[in-house]
Amino acid sequence: DVQLVESGGGSVQAGGSLTLSCVASEYTSGPFCMGWLRQPPSKAREEVAAIDSEGSTSYASSVRGRFTISWDSANNTLYLQMNNLTPEDTAIYYCATPRSSTKRNCIYNFPAVVVQNGAFWGQGTQVTVSS
Numbered sequence: 001d002v003q004l005v006e007s008g009g010g011s012v013q014a015g016g017s018l019t020l021s022c023v024a025s026e027y028t029s030g031p032f033c034m035g036w037l038r039q040p041p042s043k044a045r046e047e048v049a050a051i052d053s054e055g056s057t058s059y060a061s062s063v064r065g066r067f068t069i070s071w072d073s074a075n076n077t078l079y080l081q082m083n084n085l086t087p088e089d090t091a092i093y094y095c096a097t098p099r100s101s102t103k104r105n106c107i108y109n110f111p112a113v114v115v116q117n118g119a120f121w122g123q124g125t126q127v128t129v130s131s
Contacts, residue, residue: 002026002120004095009125016085016129022078022095022122033098033106034078036069037114038091038127048093049080050110058107062088085129095122 003025012018020036035050049059049069057069068081078095098106099118106113 002097004097004120004122006093006095006122006125009093009127011128011130012085014086014129014131017081017083018085018127019082020080020093020095020125020127022080024076024078024097026076032071033101033103033110033113034071034095035097035106035110035114036078036080036093036095037111038089038093040088040091043091045094045111047111050106051078052103052106054103056103056107058110082127085127087129087131090127090129092124092126094124096120 005023008018008020010018032053036048037045038048039045047060048063049057049067051057051069051071066084070079096114096119098114101113101117
C-alpha cells in the first residue's frame with residue numbers, strides 16, 4: 001500500500017501563507033493522480049486541488065488563484081502552496097491518491113473518484129486561519 005505522510009499545517013493570520021507537503025512512499029499502479037481535499041469544522045469534505053502525471057491541474061473555485069498544487073517526482077512529494085489565506089480556509093487538509101483513475105476523472109472528478117475507486121490517504125494536517 002502507498003503511505004502518505006503530510007506536514008506543514010499550522011496557524012496563521014488572514015493574508016498569510018502556508019505550504020503543505022505530502023510524501024508518498026511509492027506510486028500507485030495506473031496513471032498518476034494525486035490531490036488535496038479538506039474538511040472545515042462541522043462541514044463535509046471538499047475538493048481543494050488535483051494534479052495528474054502530465055501536470056494538468058484542477059482547483060476548487062474558492063481557492064483558484066490563491067493555491068498552487070505541484071508534484072516533485074524526484075522526492076515523491078506533493079505540495080500545496082497556499083497564499084492569501086482567509087478564515088474560510090480553516091480545515092483539516094488531506095492528501096490522497098486514488099487506487100485507480102483515468103486522466104479525465106483525476107482532473108474533472110477527483111472527489112468522486114477517491115470515494116468510488118478507493119484511495120490512500122494522508123493522516124491530515126490542521127490549518128487554522130485567524131482574522
